Structure formats: structure tokens, C-alpha cells
Amino acid sequence: MGRLVVEEERCTGCIGCMLACSLSKEGAFSLSLSRINVLRDEAVADFRPRVCVQCSEAPCIVVCPVNALSRDMQTGAIHLDQQSCSGCQECVDACPYDGVRFDDSRGLPLICDLCGGSPSCVEACRFPLSIRYEGGDKR
């Protein structure tokens, strides 16, 4: 099982990860639909990537009232069953890492699936290495 590891202080705020993520998951570029979200305070150059880090005991799975979230045992990623999801946003509130965003237009949480084991955000972060993928076989 792999997981994303974030080193905040290495983030340069380029948001290349957000652009790569939205292309990978949505087929278009969108800052609001990216699974990863970089909080930027440019005045003091403080950049904080927020993304699902695949907690071993994931609060989002625990709190989901309709069991729409589960873990993909092969990739380690959290899986969302869109059909079951009620859009209650309990998972958004439960995540201690601010790693779950919500898509208002579809009424669904944006859940990182690790791009099936080859996260596109990591590819965009090859120089700063603020986001790394560890512990999984890269596919």
C-alpha cells in the first residue's frame, strides 16, 4: 500500500499538483475540483499542500453514515462509491488534515484515489519534492 507524504516546507506554491490532479481526475483544469489543495499565503511565502494522506484508521471511513467510503486494499487509497454517497460532508469535517474537499456542483466529496498507484501530483513536484509517493509499487 502506498501513501502520499507531504513536506510542507518544501512546497513552492506553484500549484502544479492541483493542475495535474484536476486534469487527471476531471479531464480539465480546475482549482476547485483538484483533490489536492495548496493553501497559499503569498505575503509570507507560506504554502501548505492539503491532501489525503491515507490514514491507517481513516476517520472519513469511520464517520460515513452510508458506508460510501472504503479502502482499496491494492493501492491503499480511499475509495468513494458515488452511488451510495449522500453528500452529507461528514467526511470533509472529519478529516484532520483538511484532505477532503467538496464539489458543490455534483454534491460529492473529492476523494484522492492515488491515481491508481501513480499519483499525478507527485509527477508535477519533481524538483521541490514536497509531495512524494512512498511505500507503493508505482504503476
Next chain:
Amino acid sequence: MNTSYTGRWLVINLTSGEIIEEKVTPELIKVFLGGRGMGAKQLWDRIVVDTDPLGESNVLIFAPGVLSGTSAPCSGRTTLLAKGPSTGHYLKTNVGGHLGISLKMAGTDGLVFTGQAAQPVYFVVTPDRCRLEPARKLWGQGVRATTRALKEQYGQGAEIACIGPAGERQVLFASVMTSMYNAAARGGIGAVMGSKNLKAVVVDPANGRVNVTDPTGFAHAVQQARDALYNDSVAHDLHKFGTARDVDVLNELHLLPAFNFQRSQLSGEVRSLSGRTWSELGYLRRIVGCGACIYSCHRFTGIEQGPFTGTFSGGPEYETVAAFGSGCGVFDPEPVFAANALCNDLGLDTISTGNVIQWAMECVQRGILTSTDCDGIDLRFGAGDAVVKVVEKIGYREGIGDLLAEGVARAAKQVGRGSNQWAIEARGLEQSNVETRGAYSYALAFAVNPRGPDHLHSECLAEFGGTREGIQLIERIAGDEKYAIPNTEDKRAEIVRWHEDIYAISDALGICAFATTAAYSLHEALIVNLLKTATGIALDVEELMRAGKRIVTLERCFNLRAGLVPKKDDRLPWRIMHESQPDLPRGGEPITPERLKRMLSEYYRLHSWDKDGLPTEAVLHELDLSFTLPGLSEVGLQQM
């Protein structure tokens, strides 16, 4: 068909308050692409011959690149254009940060501001709406305070481009700042914005999106481009040390301007100015990337002790360090950081600000200006504190600052006594910081740059032969790697020609020129793939480069129509053309008028321009620029 174009240009009449949405035809897009290319076309169409750069009839254009808003590496840049107040000629100035991505997400390929507002205003654009708002409370505020106030109102996700006090006072080298610390710096674009009473542009990307024609193909093209840059020999240094690493590089090459271009090589004292030392000296706080950049060469620096405690800002870049450091004979980095932070907050171009201060310092050195002339400030070379004080005076046009705020050409004219001979300018623009007497491609590129002498139209780093990519490129465009030496006339025109075309393409697509002309690995074939998969526009490499040539030629036409006289204006600063540089090997002869003329002749020939530097009618037809012919005839220019 999905494409990275939004299809929407907004024309904002600041006099009437009317905002019009304009569609750009696919035919026009294919010819001028976007960004700088489409901006140049807009400028040609909207400016009349006698437009006063600071008057109502000038326009101010914001044009994000074709690929801005996508994940193409280093593609988030925006070109700002106007008729330039320092030169009276074409002005394009290109800026990073996050403005380009935000503009595209907000659903616009470009903004054109026309007219002049009666009272200070700012403009807000989102994917759904746009409007003008009063800016009385912001007028007078610095860039940091303005940005902060607007973000408080519109949210952290909003992107702010604004002017500071320098732009409000129409300092002729005022910048437009974005993402707080990124400057559209050169040529007085901020003075144009100030003349329009336009304090800021607020761009809220909100839920906006940017599409591409072939998402899978585009992702593949992006990955190829990333791989190329990751394997580039320069990109990693840019990431680790920023552009200010070049202080060491240029000094080793005897090309680091110092003491107002009286020197070009110094001993160990420059070390503390180099970006390589800032981490160990405790100044480096963060490595910062512009939107979509993969190697992130920008810095955030701060000072925690001593007289400049509390100074923090983005940068400084190499040019800033050379301008306020070696150029002013200041080798303590702290006043340099302080001057940089002030420029960023006042909205001043650091290159011109440092340049004009160096000129004043040389006037003091020669006894032409006294400390009384300088408001009691002892403005001698090496006086870091004095530099910082004068920067502030320039920003607010106080005392000596009011004279210097006119730029070095006008200041030298006013002071007289031969001081134009050490005014390092041509066409009215202060030159950027490379010793062109030892770098002939740079010299030629500076002489023909439509906005005046700097490196941001044709950055010919390859001529130094310092990297394998640079050497390979020289072999490709000049026929032999032996031409990868900077102090020869041979093949300089070929080198400049290639660089100015790829630079124009980079600006049109929103790609950082460091990726195409410093790192060099984002080469033409990769760009062709990115463009095709993002927009469906299928050009081959030759057609891509011809599109670059078209932009460069249109800019030339703009200047000819605006009154450019090639024999007089295709030139370099007096000192560069008439004095030797003793720090250069082999005597550092000047780029004499004869030497420059030989290089210019070859350059004109490669462009298919006539011997006087006018594009021929044939080449204008060939480049789809026939529409310029009536305008050129109007000012009495007859093509061959």
C-alpha cells in the same frame, strides 16, 4: 471543440465605464496565437500614430498565454502591453506569479483597458461577471497593503495585480506587481496603469475551468516536457539557487556590470551577493514557484537582525542584485534586499531604479552632482544606506527622486555636462545587467529589442557555451559549436534570430523563457505537441518559429509607425559603443558603431528587411502582415 482558449476578450473603457466582450476569430488566433502575439495585434489595431503613452488614447493590455491555466511546465505567464512611456515605442512586459492561470480560469484570454477613469478605480473579473469599483481607499497604498486589502475582500483565492505609489505618480519605470512580489517591471507599464487611474485588477478564478482539446495527449506532452526539463543541466541550479546564482557566473565571465558599467569583474567581494550563499547566510526563507512552474527559481528572503531587521520580500533576482549590488558598488547584501523590498512595495522596476541611481552616483564621482543636489544624501558608490533612501524618494517623486523618476535618459538631458555618456540607456530605456562589450549576441539583441536594451526579448545565453544544451543549440543554428563563444561577430545574427523567435513563442504561449532560452530543454518539438493537444492548432516546427518571427516583425512595424528611425535608434548605450571595458580580456573594445552596423546588416538580411532596417513588402505578405502596409505608408515609409 474544447481548447485552452476561453474565446473571450474584455475591453474595458475606463472613461465611460462600458465593458464589452469581444470574440476573437479562429483565423486570427491561428496567426497570432495569444499572449504577446495577440497583444501585439491588439496594440497595432488600437494605437494611433500620435498616441501619448500617458494619455487617454493609450491602451493597457493583459494577455495570459495560450497554455496558461494548464499544467504545461512553466506556462502560467502573462504579457502586459502598451505604448511605452519611457521610449514612446512598443512595450511588452511579461510577468509570472499566478495572474495568468487566474485570468484563464476566470474565463478570459485578455483584458484591454482603454480611456482614463476620472477617479481611481479597480477592475474585478470572475467567470460569471466583471465590473469596475471605486479605489479611493486604496489609492496611495503600497503593493502589499493593496493586495492584502483586496484579498480580505475577495478571498485568498483571488489574484491581485496592482500598482504602488510609483505607478500612481507615473514614475517612468513604475511596475505592475502581481502575486505581491512578481513584477511586470520594464518600460513604465505601471505609469500607464497609473495614468488611467486604474489601481488594481482583481481576478477571482472561483469555479472556473480551462479545457484542452486532447486531455490524454496533453498529459503525455506535459510529461515529456517535464522529463526534458528535469534532465536539463541548468534547471536544477535555477531551483536550488535562483537567478541570483548568475552573480558568480557572470563575474567569472568578466561580464558582471559594476560601478555603472565602469567595471565588469570583481574579486571575492561579490560572493555574498550570490544566490548560492543566501541559505548559509540565513536570508533564504523559501523557494517560490510561479503558477505551473516546475523548477521554481523565485525566492522569498528576509533579514532578522541588524539595521534592516524586518525586511522581507520576494526575490531579489539576479538583475536586482546586479542593479543595487555590484552596479552601485554595494557588496553588503542587506541594503540590496532592502532596496528590492522597497521597489516591490512602491511598484518600481529594480533594473531601471538601480541603473538611474548608478548614473547619479557616477555624477557624484565626477563632481557633477553634489550632496546638496541629492537632498543631503551622500550618494557615492558603495553607500548602501543612500541607495535605499533614494529608492524611496524615486517612488514618491521627492527631491532628487523626482529628477531620477524621469528615467536616466531624461535625467541626463536635464543635468547635461556630458552625463549622457554614462547614462546606460538606449531609446530611453535603462539597459539590463550584462556587460555587452564581451557578449556580442547580447549586444545585437539589445540594439534591436523593440522596447529598448534588455535581455527579455532575445536571451542568448547559449553563446557563452556554458552548458551542453547551449553548445548543441549553437551547433544547430550556427552550423558549428565553435561559435559558442561570446566575443565574436560571427553568427551573432543567426543566434539572435533563433532566440527572438522562440522568445516570442514562449511569451505567446505563456511559457517562461527560462524554460526555452536558459534551460533550453523545452524545445520546439515539445512546444508543438503542447500547443496541438491543448488547442488543436497543428503547426510544425517551422510554422511555429514563423509565428514567432511574425510577432517580432509586427513589433518592428509598430515601432516604425511610432517614429522609430533604425539608423538612430538601433543602438546601444554611449559607453558601450565608445569606451573600452578594461576588465575584459583582450582590451574589451567597445561595440563601435561600425561593429554594430555589421551585425545589424546581417540581422536585417536574415529578417528579409532592407538595408535600412525596414521589413520588405514581400516579407510582410509572407508573414500575413499585409495589414500593416497602409499604416506604414501613412507615416511615409515605402517598402521595397
